[in-house]
Amino acid sequence: MRFLGTDFFSRDVLAVARDLVGVELVWRGSSGVIVETEAYAVAGDAACHTAHRPSAREFVKHMPPGAAYVYFNYGMYWLFNLHVKGGPRDGLILIRALEPARGIELMKFRRKKQRLDELCSGPGKLALALDIHGEHHGTPMAGRGRPAGCGLRMTDRFSESDVVSDIRVGISQAVDFKWRFLVKGSPHVSVKFGKVKMAG
């Protein structure tokens, strides 16, 4: 199995976010093909953690491209991001939804759900399905130090024309950026194309 290297994560954060759609996220015996991502830019994006959190600024300063940025939100859910660094725009990419691929029974057990289209259709859901949590913060997902059994693998599951962009979900800053990338028509996304409520 060939995994993406750090060069993949050393490009523009928007290009990487778009290209991650269709890539298989492999995590210790379970996996899913990414069907939804959101880009957050280190500079000029008020919605990015680096805009308000010193700890996030420390992370992007010291961690390599491809490192996992994992954080706890709403007192209940872990959210999994990938660090992009070394291209025109650095940033963090939230993985928002997967089409389950491997280890589906284990994911159903962890989620206590049977329906395939509800297993990983949201950032909190997929972290639970894959058992991603705080101790995985900083895990290198590309290049040296990548744990055995974890990584990102190219697939031919979708074509470029399947991927559309839309505004981001659940934020109150920089709400107009169309920096969410998703497979149009996929039943596995968190929010369908065009369904995010507009501000005002």
Add this chain to the structure above:
DNA sequence: GGGTTGATGTTC
């Protein structure tokens, strides 16, 4: 189907 609400705890 769509809207509303409560659960829950870390960071700033």
Add this chain to the structure above:
DNA sequence: AACATCAACCCG
């Protein structure tokens, strides 16, 4: 106080 969420519940 805000928060890159989710599921359960209402209403119809």
